[in-house]
Amino acid sequence: MRYKVPKKYQDEIELLKKEVYEANLKLVDYKLVIHTWGNVSGITRDRKFMVIKPSGVSYDKLSYHDMVITDLENNIYDSKYKPSVDAPTHTLLYKANPDMKGIVHTHSKHAVAFAQAGKDIPCFGTTHADNFYGSVPCARALTPAEIDSEYEHNTGLVILETFKNRNLDFKATPATLVKEHGPFAWSFKSPLDAVNMALTLETVAEMAINTLIVSNSDSHQAQDALITRHYLRKHGKNATYGQEKH
Amino acid sequence: MRYKVPKKYQDEIELLKKEVYEANLKLVDYKLVIHTWGNVSGITRDRKFMVIKPSGVSYDKLSYHDMVITDLENNIYDSKYKPSVDAPTHTLLYKANPDMKGIVHTHSKHAVAFAQAGKDIPCFGTTHADNFYGSVPCARALTPAEIDSEYEHNTGLVILETFKNRNLDFKATPATLVKEHGPFAWSFKSPLDAVNMALTLETVAEMAINTLIVSNSDSHQAQDALITRHYLRKHGKNATYGQEKH
Amino acid sequence: MRYKVPKKYQDEIELLKKEVYEANLKLVDYKLVIHTWGNVSGITRDRKFMVIKPSGVSYDKLSYHDMVITDLENNIYDSKYKPSVDAPTHTLLYKANPDMKGIVHTHSKHAVAFAQAGKDIPCFGTTHADNFYGSVPCARALTPAEIDSEYEHNTGLVILETFKNRNLDFKATPATLVKEHGPFAWSFKSPLDAVNMALTLETVAEMAINTLIVSNSDSHQAQDALITRHYLRKHGKNATYGQEKH
Amino acid sequence: MRYKVPKKYQDEIELLKKEVYEANLKLVDYKLVIHTWGNVSGITRDRKFMVIKPSGVSYDKLSYHDMVITDLENNIYDSKYKPSVDAPTHTLLYKANPDMKGIVHTHSKHAVAFAQAGKDIPCFGTTHADNFYGSVPCARALTPAEIDSEYEHNTGLVILETFKNRNLDFKATPATLVKEHGPFAWSFKSPLDAVNMALTLETVAEMAINTLIVSNSDSHQAQDALITRHYLRKHGKNATYGQEKH
Numbered sequence: 001m002r003y004k005v006p007k008k009y010q011d012e013i014e015l016l017k018k019e020v021y022e023a024n025l026k027l028v029d030y031k032l033v034i035h036t037w038g039n040v041s042g043i044t045r046d047r048k049f050m051v052i053k054p055s056g057v058s059y060d061k062l063s064y065h066d067m068v069i070t071d072l073e074n075n076i077y078d079s080k081y082k083p084s085v086d087a088p089t090h091t092l093l094y095k096a097n098p099d100m101k102g103i104v105h106t107h108s109k110h111a112v113a114f115a116q117a118g119k120d121i122p123c124f125g126t127t128h129a130d131n132f133y134g135s136v137p138c139a140r141a142l143t144p145a146e147i148d149s150e151y152e153h154n155t156g157l158v159i160l161e162t163f164k165n166r167n168l169d170f171k172a173t174p175a176t177l178v179k180e181h182g183p184f185a186w187s188f189k190s191p192l193d194a195v196n197m198a199l200t201l202e203t204v205a206e207m208a209i210n211t212l213i214v215s216n217s218d219s220h221q222a223q224d225a226l227i228t229r230h231y232l233r234k235h236g237k238n239a240t241y242g243q244e245k246h
Numbered sequence: 247m248r249y250k251v252p253k254k255y256q257d258e259i260e261l262l263k264k265e266v267y268e269a270n271l272k273l274v275d276y277k278l279v280i281h282t283w284g285n286v287s288g289i290t291r292d293r294k295f296m297v298i299k300p301s302g303v304s305y306d307k308l309s310y311h312d313m314v315i316t317d318l319e320n321n322i323y324d325s326k327y328k329p330s331v332d333a334p335t336h337t338l339l340y341k342a343n344p345d346m347k348g349i350v351h352t353h354s355k356h357a358v359a360f361a362q363a364g365k366d367i368p369c370f371g372t373t374h375a376d377n378f379y380g381s382v383p384c385a386r387a388l389t390p391a392e393i394d395s396e397y398e399h400n401t402g403l404v405i406l407e408t409f410k411n412r413n414l415d416f417k418a419t420p421a422t423l424v425k426e427h428g429p430f431a432w433s434f435k436s437p438l439d440a441v442n443m444a445l446t447l448e449t450v451a452e453m454a455i456n457t458l459i460v461s462n463s464d465s466h467q468a469q470d471a472l473i474t475r476h477y478l479r480k481h482g483k484n485a486t487y488g489q490e491k492h
Numbered sequence: 493m494r495y496k497v498p499k500k501y502q503d504e505i506e507l508l509k510k511e512v513y514e515a516n517l518k519l520v521d522y523k524l525v526i527h528t529w530g531n532v533s534g535i536t537r538d539r540k541f542m543v544i545k546p547s548g549v550s551y552d553k554l555s556y557h558d559m560v561i562t563d564l565e566n567n568i569y570d571s572k573y574k575p576s577v578d579a580p581t582h583t584l585l586y587k588a589n590p591d592m593k594g595i596v597h598t599h600s601k602h603a604v605a606f607a608q609a610g611k612d613i614p615c616f617g618t619t620h621a622d623n624f625y626g627s628v629p630c631a632r633a634l635t636p637a638e639i640d641s642e643y644e645h646n647t648g649l650v651i652l653e654t655f656k657n658r659n660l661d662f663k664a665t666p667a668t669l670v671k672e673h674g675p676f677a678w679s680f681k682s683p684l685d686a687v688n689m690a691l692t693l694e695t696v697a698e699m700a701i702n703t704l705i706v707s708n709s710d711s712h713q714a715q716d717a718l719i720t721r722h723y724l725r726k727h728g729k730n731a732t733y734g735q736e737k738h
Numbered sequence: 739m740r741y742k743v744p745k746k747y748q749d750e751i752e753l754l755k756k757e758v759y760e761a762n763l764k765l766v767d768y769k770l771v772i773h774t775w776g777n778v779s780g781i782t783r784d785r786k787f788m789v790i791k792p793s794g795v796s797y798d799k800l801s802y803h804d805m806v807i808t809d810l811e812n813n814i815y816d817s818k819y820k821p822s823v824d825a826p827t828h829t830l831l832y833k834a835n836p837d838m839k840g841i842v843h844t845h846s847k848h849a850v851a852f853a854q855a856g857k858d859i860p861c862f863g864t865t866h867a868d869n870f871y872g873s874v875p876c877a878r879a880l881t882p883a884e885i886d887s888e889y890e891h892n893t894g895l896v897i898l899e900t901f902k903n904r905n906l907d908f909k910a911t912p913a914t915l916v917k918e919h920g921p922f923a924w925s926f927k928s929p930l931d932a933v934n935m936a937l938t939l940e941t942v943a944e945m946a947i948n949t950l951i952v953s954n955s956d957s958h959q960a961q962d963a964l965i966t967r968h969y970l971r972k973h974g975k976n977a978t979y980g981q982e983k984h
Binding site: 034035037107109110112113114115116117119122123124125126128129130131132133134135172180181182209212213215216 | 445446449
Binding site for chain 2: 528546547548549573574577608633634635636639640643672673714715716717718721725732733734735736
């Protein structure tokens with residue numbers, strides 16, 4: 001049985017569906033997902049209704065009409081499709097954060113690596129610090145009991161637990177990893193801004209992996225004669241590279 | 247001497263050639279192969295005929311007419327070209343799996359790395375577990391005697407041996423690696439679905455390599471003063487980054 | 493309060509704005525930045541005025557009219573927007589180098605990794621030596637006191653300190669890293685040439701990370717029988733791969 | 739003073755210039771070079787004249803008329819530009835290999851890494867063995883004396899020395915690395931085929947780096963409960979992912 005959206009919401013939800021649809025397509029443009037992976041949601045101003053990508057429909061067949069409407073208790077309204085299986089994680093985060101405007105879940109390749117390794121993404125520098133105030137936390141793995149009952153709801157609960165236990169602010173840390181799973185990111189502005197944050201997270205994670213390689217390696221140099229020869233072959237008054245300047 | 251396809255198969259095979267051709271082109275779109283590398287096959291409903299990419303013809307010169315028809319004993323039918331050298335591996339997998347609908351072999355860069363290292367792709371998280379029930383196995387290396395006689399047929403045999411010895415289900419584990427060689431993937435739906443699985447495999451392999459780097463590295467953090475300065479330069483009431491909001 | 497550009501500079505600055513704008517767009521083409529990250533500047537012939545990207549405006553909304561004009565004391569002239577927050581680093585470098593013509597700051601993914609690891613990019617070979625005469629230095633981290641007062645100006649000061657202490661020539665070493673932050677590059681020809689140098693730097697940094705992986709790894713080989721079989725399957729008089737030559 | 743090409747060569751050289759020009763452009767398409775880096779050459783049938791890319795001219799400004807003609811003693815004929823600085827390496831390889839038809843030098847990012855680490859690219863598997871019969875050798879570094887006199891000629895000499903000392907066949911091993919420098923590849927068919935070999939080499943080098951990471955890492959697995967939950971969430975009769983099949 002599916003519920004009906006009250007008439008007064010229809011204009012707002014029509015716009016929200018377009019916004020959520022466009023934000024979902026950005027996941028593909030940004031190469032944060034392949035196939036049908038990933039999902040973005042948005043929420044109505046009074047927080048009665050969430051709009052989210054349908055489950056398992058490929059991006060190239062998606063239209064904005066296919067976006068699914070639920071309430072925050074995960075009841076489905078007036079929708080052709082079932083919502084993303086991750087919808088209960090989204091609704092829990094919206095309920096815990098009355099100003100949150102968009103949520104995104106991806107399987108982006110470098111952020112997932114930290115989740116799979118069960119490690120925070122450390123704040124290695126300013127690219128990270130411009131966007132996240134400290135490490136991006138990796139929430140603990142779910143227990144077998146949590147996995148076997150209301151898995152997606154419990155995924156939301158471990159995120160809330162992590163932010164509470166580590167005294168983190170959802171605004172200053174607008175993303176998290178779930179261990180053995182992957183990243184969630186969000187925004188207090190819009191669904192599209194949440195997707196931009198997911199791209200930032202992926203970029204910061206990629207830089208962090210590069211940083212780990214550099215930090216954990218021993219190094220050497222090429223020989224001086226070669227360095228000098230090559231530099232002077234292209235530069236200085238006896239350069240042989242390139243054409244004479246006319 | 248080449249055999250003739252009975253007339254009653256011609257419509258089905260014409261469609262299958264188009265389907266197999268389109269699936270082969272996806273290998274290039276997905277960047278799973280370069281040059282003439284890789285091959286995709288499909289099979290007729292009654293499993294009498296396999297259609298596969300010709301050997302050594304480059305993708306930009308390929309038309310669907312060039313697809314090669316064989317039976318499961320590797321006899322060639324009505325074809326301008328020789329089939330992929332890997333055809334005997336495909337036919338053996340089809341014979342062992344009466345519901346299998348498509349097979350693909352690639353040299354994708356991250357899956358090949360696990361094959362060359364002779365290691366399974368471990369199930370590090372949900373991206374993997376959504377698609378493969380446990381590790382993607384790496385079949386043992388062929389012996390010199392196996393390499394020197396019916397090499398491609400023996401490649402199929404070591405895959406079958408691996409799935410039997412490790413009690414794996416071809417449906418729940420729709421891909422394998424062959425040691426010192428590379429990945430094979432398959433589908434019980436269609437040749438195109440097999441190619442999608444090969445992309446999934448490559449993505450999971452890339453994430454696994456990133457995970458190995460993170461898991462095997464020691465880490466550190468940037469200094470607190472910098473983190474705070476950069477975060478507050480962009481956020482909060484004294485932010486200096488960006489333009490005033492109007 | 494914003495200052496007015498004297499009339500005699502207007503033609504030169506109009507051209508410089510176009511040049512700086514085009515150079516900024518190249519940052520996106522070259523994949524050296526995402527979102528609003530990064531900035532490029534140029535300078536008038538008499539070094540009275542700098543033109544630089546505005547702060548926090550996304551590249552796809554930018555027009556050349558939006559470029560910001562400042563003097564080398566960081567006063568803003570006739571501009572709709574605030575300049576990049578990094579402008580005081582640029583002006584300090586221009587003042588210290590009376591021939592410098594363009595400066596660029598990026599968050600490119602491999603150069604940032606060396607900055608975040610706090611290491612120079614070693615000169616591993618000729619690709620590097622063709623462009624940089626020796627290591628690309630990583631300037632020391634700023635102290636908390638330097639971070640808390642005139643941070644961007646102090647960033648320029650640690651760059652100058654590094655070049656002075658290590659006796660480096662800004663022409664022979666046209667880029668630097670700032671620890672826990674990222675790269676700056678410059679040119680004595682033009683803003684566009686500075687961006688080309690930033691791409692060179694990123695490429696050299698990526699090669700250096702690959703080099704570290706190879707240098708720090710133990711290796712092995714595939715078995716001889718396989719190597720011989722595969723090589724001869726494609727080459728020599730008994731090759732089975734590909735089609736007969738007609 | 740520049741020499742004149744005898745009239746009887748003009749048709750052949752006109753065609754060769756087009757062929758060499760097209761092959762050079764492929765370096766950019768294949769992302770094997772940036773800026774003006776890299777060079778491809780070809781040779782006339784009687785091996786009197788080599789055609790090669792000019793030095794330091796950017797690819798987007800290049801026309802086929804700009805290709806430079808030399809003989810195998812490095813004399814320049816009828817050309818607007820100077821040849822690539824690496825021309826003496828090319829001519830030496832052509833002289834030592836009377837059937838060689840094209841040579842290419844790139845700074846591709848993964849092949850360069852092995853050169854900078856001073857290591858052969860090991861034959862890790864069939865992707866490599868299909869193309870190179872054994873390791874791709876890394877020639878020794880040049881001595882300071884070799885660097886300081888006829889550097890590019892001496893680069894060719896150390897390649898010849900490597901192939902002689904290690905008893906390698908230029909046909910079975912159609913590429914080499916020069917230590918602290920980068921890769922050269924060649925073909926006994928055409929300049930374009932040499933570029934295809936340079937792409938193969940780069941791909942094999944990238945796979946080898948991925949293989950080194952996997953071989954040198956310790957591993958783990960995600961927990962069983964999660965693997966089972968996620969696999970069954972998408973597959974089997976109680977799957978919740980995706981839409982009901984109609």
